[in-house]
Amino acid sequence: MNVNEVPQEGNSTLSGGRKAVYAQNDxxxxxxxxxxxxxxxxxxxxxxxxTLKEQASVALAGAxxxxxSPLEYWMYEKRMDPxxxxxxxxxxxxxxRRHLQPMRFAKLSPKLLSVYADALGISVAQLQSxxxxxxx
Amino acid sequence: MNTEVxxxxxxxxxxxxxxxxxxxxxxxxxxxxxxxxxxxxxxRHQGVAISEAMAFGLSAALSFAYLPFIKMxxxxxxxxRMPPRFIIKGLAKPLNAxxxxxxxxxxxxxxxxxxxxxxxxxxxxxxSSVYWLPYFPEDMRFHFNGHNLLVYGREGxxxxxxxxVFETTVRCASADLxxxxxxxxxxxxxxxxxxxxxxxNRSVQPEAVLGAIRKNCKIMLGPIPIVGIRGMRMLAKKIRxxxxxxxxxxxxxxxxxxxxxxxxxxxxxxxxxxxAFLQEAAALTNRPQLSQLAGELITIGDGWRxxxxxxxxxxxxxxxxNPGKLADLLLDRAxxxxxxxxxxxxxxN
Numbered sequence: 001m002n003v004n005e006v007p008q009e010g011n012s013t014l015s016g017g018r019k020a021v022y023a024q025n026d027x028x029x030x031x032x033x034x035x036x037x038x039x040x041x042x043x044x045x046x047x048x049x050x051t052l053k054e055q056a057s058v059a060l061a062g063a064x065x066x067x068x069s070p071l072e073y074w075m076y077e078k079r080m081d082p083x084x085x086x087x088x089x090x091x092x093x094x095x096x097r098r099h100l101q102p103m104r105f106a107k108l109s110p111k112l113l114s115v116y117a118d119a120l121g122i123s124v125a126q127l128q129s130x131x132x133x134x135x136x
Numbered sequence: 137m138n139t140e141v142x143x144x145x146x147x148x149x150x151x152x153x154x155x156x157x158x159x160x161x162x163x164x165x166x167x168x169x170x171x172x173x174x175x176x177x178x179x180r181h182q183g184v185a186i187s188e189a190m191a192f193g194l195s196a197a198l199s200f201a202y203l204p205f206i207k208m209x210x211x212x213x214x215x216x217r218m219p220p221r222f223i224i225k226g227l228a229k230p231l232n233a234x235x236x237x238x239x240x241x242x243x244x245x246x247x248x249x250x251x252x253x254x255x256x257x258x259x260x261x262x263x264s265s266v267y268w269l270p271y272f273p274e275d276m277r278f279h280f281n282g283h284n285l286l287v288y289g290r291e292g293x294x295x296x297x298x299x300x301v302f303e304t305t306v307r308c309a310s311a312d313l314x315x316x317x318x319x320x321x322x323x324x325x326x327x328x329x330x331x332x333x334x335x336x337n338r339s340v341q342p343e344a345v346l347g348a349i350r351k352n353c354k355i356m357l358g359p360i361p362i363v364g365i366r367g368m369r370m371l372a373k374k375i376r377x378x379x380x381x382x383x384x385x386x387x388x389x390x391x392x393x394x395x396x397x398x399x400x401x402x403x404x405x406x407x408x409x410x411x412a413f414l415q416e417a418a419a420l421t422n423r424p425q426l427s428q429l430a431g432e433l434i435t436i437g438d439g440w441r442x443x444x445x446x447x448x449x450x451x452x453x454x455x456x457x458n459p460g461k462l463a464d465l466l467l468d469r470a471x472x473x474x475x476x477x478x479x480x481x482x483x484x485n
Binding site (some may be wrong): 001012013014018019020021022023024026028029030031032036038039040041043044045046048049051052079080081083084087089090119121128130 | 166167168172188189207209210230267268273274276277278279300301302303315319320321322324352386388389390391397398404405408409411412430431434437438441443445447448451452461
């Protein structure tokens with residue numbers, strides 16, 4: 001890649017930040033150039049972000065309808081999945097999956113609630129409620 | 137506190153670092169990759185003349201690995217470089233240096249230790265999660281625990297941070313940094329901090345450079361089916377089997393490119409960093425053929441970018457999804473790199 005070929009189109013996921021990339025100058029030497037982003041990166045990053053947002057919005061709709069627990073919504077909202085949440089809380093994954101069921105979530109002990117709230121970086125009160133307005 | 141000290145066979149008398157450098161003397165340098173950026177900044181701060189590319193090459197960090205058993209968000213880990221801490225550990229021998237690595241079972245102890253080292257005027261490297269660092273752009277925050285950054289001071293409740301993938305220095309509130317240091321999950325950092333204890337060689341030796349090149353060729357041409365050229369071929373085989381019309385296929389190939397181009401500069405980026413290293417190596421060892429090989433590696437890197445572009449266009453629906461074509465492009469990369477590393481191995485002998 002030549003320094004003149006370093007993408008300049010920008011990448012919204014960098015929020016205006018620039019990445020350091022190595023490119024060849026006219027003397028053939030590799031130099032560091034600040035790059036505002038490449039569309040390819042934006043496409044694949046947004047693909048991943050959109051998947052997570054989609055999961056969160058499905059869980060939110062489910063939680064409003066009473067078929068999902070608020071825990072499931074907050075898990076996806078914080079970009080986790082049952083595996084990451086299990087590792088973050090130190091609980092077995094099968095327990096986390098059970099706690100995602102609204103009936104079981106409603107019966108969680110205060111101690112387990114605070115374990116989940118800590119792992120998600122929110123308060124217990126937040127964990128037991130849903131956002132008033134859809135974040136999407 | 138678990139302390140792990142890497143100490144290669146100490147032959148030369150080791151000069152113990154006297155950290156007289158003050159905070160203001162610390163120089164932030166924008167880098168393509170977090171770990172090579174952090175360690176080269178840390179070493180330059182100690183007076184070692186070393187670029188990011190040299191740190192990357194000297195530790196033989198270029199790689200390819202397809203690790204289907206390590207999942208990130210349900211997707212396999214695909215790495216284009218060696219695992220975390222490989223670069224730092226790899227520099228211990230050529231620089232005849234010792235680095236201290238410390239992890240903590242209690243988060244409070246990790247914070248105390250960091251503060252203590254900062255009070256001593258040290259610049260400290262940290263492993264951290266990306267997700268819990270508020271200075272990262274929202275869309276870049278994923279649960280990835282293999283990030284590296286430097287702390288060079290404190291001001292009130294804020295830590296002063298030199299994160300090499302950012303253009304300028306940043307700040308982070310202590311509670312946020314604490315969360316990021318003690319995030320759980322795959323590659324959990326456990327508060328990992330590191331700093332050089334002693335450095336005997338303050339310049340890079342030509343023989344060490346050639347040794348590192350040979351080592352890297354061995355990694356890339358090695359026999360393990362998921363690593364190096366063989367790893368690329370295995371991933372190509374996996375791609376070829378994907379159905380053309382499926383959301384999972386889109387997610388999977390998009391993920392490959394994200395691992396390649398987004399997470400820590402990725403595939404093409406690392407090839408360019410290594411090319412920069414080979415140019416330095418050519419001058420240092422007086423072997424112009426290394427410079428010529430750098431040119432070939434740049435062409436290979438451009439091929440990786442073409443692979444990324446072709447995949448992104450299919451993900452976006454601008455071109456029809458064609459797993460067979462992507463597998464072919466990846467096999468082309470494997471073939472080109474196989475020939476390249478054989479030639480490089482000969483040039484470094």
